[in-house]
Amino acid sequence: MTDPVLTHLKSETPAIIERVLELVSIPSVSTDPAYGEGMEAARVLLAGRLTAMGLANVQRLEAGGNPALYGEWLGAPGRPTLLVYGHYDVQPPDPTELWHSPAFEPEVRDGRIYGRGVSDDKAPSSIAIETIAAFLAVEGRLPVNVKILLEGEEEVGSASLPAILANHRNLLAADAVLSADGARWRPDLVTVNVGSRGNAGFEFSVTTADKDLHSGRYGGAVANALHVMAGLVAGLHGPDGAVAVDGFYDGVAEVSNAERATLADIPFDEAVFLDAIGGVAEGEAGYTALERLWLRPCLDVNGMWGGYTGPGGKTVIADRAHAKLTLRLVPGQDPEAVSGLVQAHLKRVCPDGVRLDFDDERGSSAAYEVPPTHPLLLAVEDALEQTVGEKPRRVRIGATLPMSDMIRRELGLDTVMFSFSTADEDFHAPNEFFRLSSIDQGLAAWTALMRRLGETDAADWQH
Amino acid sequence: MTDPVLTHLKSETPAIIERVLELVSIPSVSTDPAYGEGMEAARVLLAGRLTAMGLANVQRLEAGGNPALYGEWLGAPGRPTLLVYGHYDVQPPDPTELWHSPAFEPEVRDGRIYGRGVSDDKAPSSIAIETIAAFLAVEGRLPVNVKILLEGEEEVGSASLPAILANHRNLLAADAVLSADGARWRPDLVTVNVGSRGNAGFEFSVTTADKDLHSGRYGGAVANALHVMAGLVAGLHGPDGAVAVDGFYDGVAEVSNAERATLADIPFDEAVFLDAIGGVAEGEAGYTALERLWLRPCLDVNGMWGGYTGPGGKTVIADRAHAKLTLRLVPGQDPEAVSGLVQAHLKRVCPDGVRLDFDDERGSSAAYEVPPTHPLLLAVEDALEQTVGEKPRRVRIGATLPMSDMIRRELGLDTVMFSFSTADEDFHAPNEFFRLSSIDQGLAAWTALMRRLGETDAADWQH
Numbered sequence: 001m002t003d004p005v006l007t008h009l010k011s012e013t014p015a016i017i018e019r020v021l022e023l024v025s026i027p028s029v030s031t032d033p034a035y036g037e038g039m040e041a042a043r044v045l046l047a048g049r050l051t052a053m054g055l056a057n058v059q060r061l062e063a064g065g066n067p068a069l070y071g072e073w074l075g076a077p078g079r080p081t082l083l084v085y086g087h088y089d090v091q092p093p094d095p096t097e098l099w100h101s102p103a104f105e106p107e108v109r110d111g112r113i114y115g116r117g118v119s120d121d122k123a124p125s126s127i128a129i130e131t132i133a134a135f136l137a138v139e140g141r142l143p144v145n146v147k148i149l150l151e152g153e154e155e156v157g158s159a160s161l162p163a164i165l166a167n168h169r170n171l172l173a174a175d176a177v178l179s180a181d182g183a184r185w186r187p188d189l190v191t192v193n194v195g196s197r198g199n200a201g202f203e204f205s206v207t208t209a210d211k212d213l214h215s216g217r218y219g220g221a222v223a224n225a226l227h228v229m230a231g232l233v234a235g236l237h238g239p240d241g242a243v244a245v246d247g248f249y250d251g252v253a254e255v256s257n258a259e260r261a262t263l264a265d266i267p268f269d270e271a272v273f274l275d276a277i278g279g280v281a282e283g284e285a286g287y288t289a290l291e292r293l294w295l296r297p298c299l300d301v302n303g304m305w306g307g308y309t310g311p312g313g314k315t316v317i318a319d320r321a322h323a324k325l326t327l328r329l330v331p332g333q334d335p336e337a338v339s340g341l342v343q344a345h346l347k348r349v350c351p352d353g354v355r356l357d358f359d360d361e362r363g364s365s366a367a368y369e370v371p372p373t374h375p376l377l378l379a380v381e382d383a384l385e386q387t388v389g390e391k392p393r394r395v396r397i398g399a400t401l402p403m404s405d406m407i408r409r410e411l412g413l414d415t416v417m418f419s420f421s422t423a424d425e426d427f428h429a430p431n432e433f434f435r436l437s438s439i440d441q442g443l444a445a446w447t448a449l450m451r452r453l454g455e456t457d458a459a460d461w462q463h
Numbered sequence: 464m465t466d467p468v469l470t471h472l473k474s475e476t477p478a479i480i481e482r483v484l485e486l487v488s489i490p491s492v493s494t495d496p497a498y499g500e501g502m503e504a505a506r507v508l509l510a511g512r513l514t515a516m517g518l519a520n521v522q523r524l525e526a527g528g529n530p531a532l533y534g535e536w537l538g539a540p541g542r543p544t545l546l547v548y549g550h551y552d553v554q555p556p557d558p559t560e561l562w563h564s565p566a567f568e569p570e571v572r573d574g575r576i577y578g579r580g581v582s583d584d585k586a587p588s589s590i591a592i593e594t595i596a597a598f599l600a601v602e603g604r605l606p607v608n609v610k611i612l613l614e615g616e617e618e619v620g621s622a623s624l625p626a627i628l629a630n631h632r633n634l635l636a637a638d639a640v641l642s643a644d645g646a647r648w649r650p651d652l653v654t655v656n657v658g659s660r661g662n663a664g665f666e667f668s669v670t671t672a673d674k675d676l677h678s679g680r681y682g683g684a685v686a687n688a689l690h691v692m693a694g695l696v697a698g699l700h701g702p703d704g705a706v707a708v709d710g711f712y713d714g715v716a717e718v719s720n721a722e723r724a725t726l727a728d729i730p731f732d733e734a735v736f737l738d739a740i741g742g743v744a745e746g747e748a749g750y751t752a753l754e755r756l757w758l759r760p761c762l763d764v765n766g767m768w769g770g771y772t773g774p775g776g777k778t779v780i781a782d783r784a785h786a787k788l789t790l791r792l793v794p795g796q797d798p799e800a801v802s803g804l805v806q807a808h809l810k811r812v813c814p815d816g817v818r819l820d821f822d823d824e825r826g827s828s829a830a831y832e833v834p835p836t837h838p839l840l841l842a843v844e845d846a847l848e849q850t851v852g853e854k855p856r857r858v859r860i861g862a863t864l865p866m867s868d869m870i871r872r873e874l875g876l877d878t879v880m881f882s883f884s885t886a887d888e889d890f891h892a893p894n895e896f897f898r899l900s901s902i903d904q905g906l907a908a909w910t911a912l913m914r915r916l917g918e919t920d921a922a923d924w925q926h
Contacts, residue, residue, distance in 0.1 A: 210741030216862025220761030278673030298683030399679025
């Protein structure tokens with residue numbers, strides 16, 4: 001027997017697609033102040049929708065940056081309270097000349113909606129909103145208590161999110177966070193993401209002289225900043241591919257046999273993975289590619305430069321060289337502490353007399369992991385299985401989702417991702433798209449999840 | 464008894480300085496076509512002077528670039544024929560805002576002439592020209608046969624000089640080259656330069672993927688072009704500071720005890736040398752700084768870059784990394800062969816699957832060494848001793864003088880440097896200057912050298 005809410009959603013789908021297109025046509029780019037009008041237009045549209053669908057207490061939560069939008073429905077006493085997360089800001093459209101249809105004139109082609117922000121995160125957020133609206137329209141109530149939080153700074157590092165969370169702890173109090181953001185790994189596999197790596201990073205510079213020196217007049221007798229930098233960077237990894245920094249792996253749990261088996265069971269062809277990017281396999285000896293990506297920390301230099309980099313030759317000995325690096329961290333590693341270990345290592349191995357400077361203005365996030373028996377995680381797995389007829393596999397992402405870490409730190413809540421975007425939808429590139437089939441799938445899965453959560457008691461969520 | 468030519472030169476000195484100022488006021492910058500008028504004005508002025516002073520066969524020698532100027536006096540049968548070399552082109556004046564007086568409005572201050580090109584090479588060339596003019600004015604003849612060659616492309620790598628030399632082998636035939644270019648090492652030491660290092664260089668790139676990759680989604684499982692580049696660059700030197708390339712030192716003579724003693728006897732304070740540049744000592748173990756600079760080959764990376772180098776962080780894994788390097792070579796090393804050895808080494812150690820590309824469009828020069836008993840070298844030493852009352856020390860320069868190598872290859876001639884510029888005269892920087900005292904010294908030394916050479920027979924120069 002079909003769920004009446006889902007029946008309603010199916011008949012509504014053309015209107016839902018229209019509303020997604022309307023939202024995507026608004027250029028709500030958060031990184032560029034020139035799009036301020038688009039940001040405001042998105043807020044007006046969404047706040048109106050939250051109010052119209054029957055949410056209470058609709059308001060803007062602000063802490064100096066682009067406000068987040070809030071709305072709630074709290075009419076299910078005894079049931080858990082979900083904080084549903086999404087974001088209304090999008091990436092810039094550049095390079096616009098590479099788009100086949102204009103970034104902010106969304107278009108349906110070949111079973112997909114094309115437009116900036118449709119996959120990240122306007123369609124996935126809309127699926128959450130539309131499902132909640134359908135329950136209220138059909139049944140006048142929701143199976144659980146819901147608080148919706150739509151952020152406006154996700155694409156610029158969620159700069160004011162920690163302050164928004166800290167300033168509204170009571171308003172945002174909940175049992176768990178259900179995120180409509182966070183792409184699914186692959187279009188060909190049903191998965192649920194149970195963890196992400198943390199990150200930290202800094203820039204460092206070596207100085208070997210007061211100015212660039214003539215390589216003829218000084219070559220062979222003075223230190224060259226580029227040689228020193230190359231030695232420092234080359235020394236960050238050992239011949240076994242491991243990070244060669246004392247203490248780097250302290251606190252990192254060894255990959256268990258159970259984890260190895262789980263990962264080995266996931267259909268994943270490393271050759272195909274590498275071929276898609278023209279990449280070359282490399283990494284810590286003794287681990288598979290998925291283990292390296294999901295369960296092991298790593299260190300990557302993101303940029304390195306110094307000396308003459310223009311056309312032709314210039315026979316200088318560089319006085320300065322620079323590098324930026326990022327650490328990806330796993331549970332058990334404190335970002336600041338590990339970053340400090342790497343800096344201490346560089347200081348220790350830097351040749352005598354060479355100046356070493358650090359610039360670590362960048363933020364950091366700890367790794368995130370959903371507790372394996374979390375009731376929201378179990379409910380999400382059940383809802384997916386019910387919807388797609390297949391038990392989802394637990395996967396992780398190697399990237400970092402600072403939001404989960406911020407929410408855990410500020411509100412003490414766990415986050416489960418339940419987005420219906422997919423990692424291949426070019427969401428930070430031209431021709432971002434979202435599959436129409438994911439709208440059907442998402443509405444069905446969100447409906448099933450709401451029903452399932454309505455069968456749980458808030459008391460059972462205290463773990 | 465004072466030489467009558469020198470007496471004449473002394474009385475002429477104020478006029479000589481005026482003529483130097485006039486020449487320096489002409490912006491003959493060869494690297495920038497916008498200065499084409501200045502280049503032509505310098506040629507007109509100098510050709511007029513060569514003719515007026517009594518040289519024959521004054522003409523422009525051209526091979527596609529800026530012409531060289533030529534003039535000759537061949538009235539001393541049985542005496543050697545000198546090819547006197549200088550250049551009339553200068554470096555660009557940028558950054559002009561750092562000049563205390565305009566680059567092309569030369570000014571006499573504190574016993575120095577300030578202006579672009581005064582030290583490199585307009586005053587030193589003028590000393591040669593004025594001395595020759597004085598002999599012709601006072602005595603109507605020169606002690607030796609002289610051919611003057613004033614190049615117009617020295618500051619841009621002497622691109623058409625080899626063709627000019629090859630096209631005029633008979634016109635330029637001589638017994639040796641006396642160069643009015645090539646700065647003296649130090650203002651506090653009387654020296655004669657007997658050798659320079661050669662050079663070769665190339666750019667190379669490593670490619671590890673088709674595009675920059677997200678360091679979260681790929682970090683730990685794929686090769687990073689910057690790590691590969693750092694490893695390649697770091698591996699170019701061994702822990703002993705020597706170049707770790709098989710065969711790099713093949714053919715390089717070990718520094719003899721006699722050479723060691725000669726160098727050890729030269730007043731040179733490495734701490735002062737380093738302090739002047741804020742530099743850090745480094746180099747091949749077992750050699751002093753002067754041995755490293757003058758008698759040993761070396762390898763320096765001049766530029767290295769890849770990945771994200773802008774402000775802030777960007778968590779990419781670089782797909783490509785680039786470096787430029789220069790070799791400084793000593794006698795016994797063939798530039799092309801040694802460059803090939805370094806490339807072969809890089810290919811051998813580059814990790815499997817990583818693409819390595821080379822771009823070696825740059826020219827190369829072999830090291831240059833004046834035969835230790837060359838009659839022109841001995842005459843220069845005598846003339847210097849007679850002028851300054853002190854036997855000059857034989858020194859070398861670590862840099863490369865492509866002209867000497869070109870002339871040896873095209874004309875089969877040795878070159879002895881007899882310039883009166885000094886290496887501290889900021890000749891490729893703002894506020895280039897030339898010491899007025901060097902004009903007096905240069906005129907006296909050139910006069911003494913001409914006399915001394917007039918006592919030799921051309922037949923004795925065939926060695």
